[in-house]
Amino acid sequence: MPPKPKYTKEEIALTALQIIKEEGVAALTARSLGAKLGVSARPIFTAYQNMDDVKQAARMIAMKEFETYASDFAGYTPAFKRVGMLMVSYAVNEPEMFKLLFMQEHKENRSFDDTMSDLGNMVNVCVRLIETDYQLSEDEAKTLFQQMWVHAYGLGVMCAMKVCDFSEEEISEMLGQTFAGFIMMLKSGKKDMCGMQPAKDFNGSINDIPYLK
Numbered sequence: 001m002p003p004k005p006k007y008t009k010e011e012i013a014l015t016a017l018q019i020i021k022e023e024g025v026a027a028l029t030a031r032s033l034g035a036k037l038g039v040s041a042r043p044i045f046t047a048y049q050n051m052d053d054v055k056q057a058a059r060m061i062a063m064k065e066f067e068t069y070a071s072d073f074a075g076y077t078p079a080f081k082r083v084g085m086l087m088v089s090y091a092v093n094e095p096e097m098f099k100l101l102f103m104q105e106h107k108e109n110r111s112f113d114d115t116m117s118d119l120g121n122m123v124n125v126c127v128r129l130i131e132t133d134y135q136l137s138e139d140e141a142k143t144l145f146q147q148m149w150v151h152a153y154g155l156g157v158m159c160a161m162k163v164c165d166f167s168e169e170e171i172s173e174m175l176g177q178t179f180a181g182f183i184m185m186l187k188s189g190k191k192d193m194c195g196m197q198p199a200k201d202f203n204g205s206i207n208d209i210p211y212l213k
Contacts, residue, residue: 006037006039006043007037007039007043007047008047009047009048009057010057012033012037012043012044012047012048012054012057013054013057013058013060013061014058014061015033015036015037016028016033016054016055016057016058017058017061017062018036019032019033019036020058020062020096020097020100021094021096021097022096023096024096024099025055025096025099025100025104028051028054028055028058029051030044030045030051033051033054055100058100059100059101059104062097062100062101063101063118063120065097066090066097066101067120067121067122069086069090070083070086070087070090070122071122072086073086073129078133078179079129079133080126080129080130080133080145080148080179081172081175081176081179083122083126083129084148084151084152084175084179085168085171085172085175087152087153087156088152088155088156088159088166088171088175089168089171090156091155091156091157091159091160092159092160095159095160095161095162098156098160099160102153102156102157103157103160112146116146116149123145126145127141127142127145128141130144130145134183136186140186143182143186144179144182144183144186147178147182148175148178148179148182151174151175151178152175155171155174155175
């Protein structure tokens with residue numbers, strides 16, 4: 001019989017996640033992981049085919065941690081804004097985890113729906129919250145979620161990369177202003193009129209732009 005593995009797949013993935021938290025995604029190598037475990041690379045590749053598989057296993061654990069972190073919105077009004085605040089807060093407090101979850105290059109192009117599916121049940125929970133709190137249709141709620149996700153994601157990237165150091169008050173104000181703008185647009189019924197026109201095709205004044213009236 002082959003010898004019993006010294007570490008389980010989960011133990012290896014948890015150790016990989018610890019390296020990422022402490023030193024960053026780039027620090028996760030077969031050598032660093034083996035050193036952390038106190039073994040050679042052989043047991044790692046007995047459990048996993050390659051380091052990409054190890055990183056993906058670590059990412060799945062990190063995503064579960066993030067879902068727990070971002071679920072702390074009960075009792076807050078508006079609840080959906082709290083979700084956005086938690087996402088940016090996660091980027092501030094756990095920048096390497098944010099990079100692992102949301103800033104990894106993919107080998108092939110993915111659709112926005114593919115990206116949303118990575119968030120698991122969080123999308124459905126947020127869409128239901130928006131529908132209930134703001135009396136929007138499901139399609140409108142999904143549109144609002146997607147737009148706010150892009151905005152919160154951008155703030156998160158800036159914080160994780162230390163491009164800007166926003167205070168909690170500044171983050172709250174920016175998310176609130178963007179959210180209010182999208183709500184007004186959806187309530188106006190002019191969502192389909194918000195496409196941007198190239199400057200060369202626009203000869204009127206700012207008052208001629210329907211969604212700014």
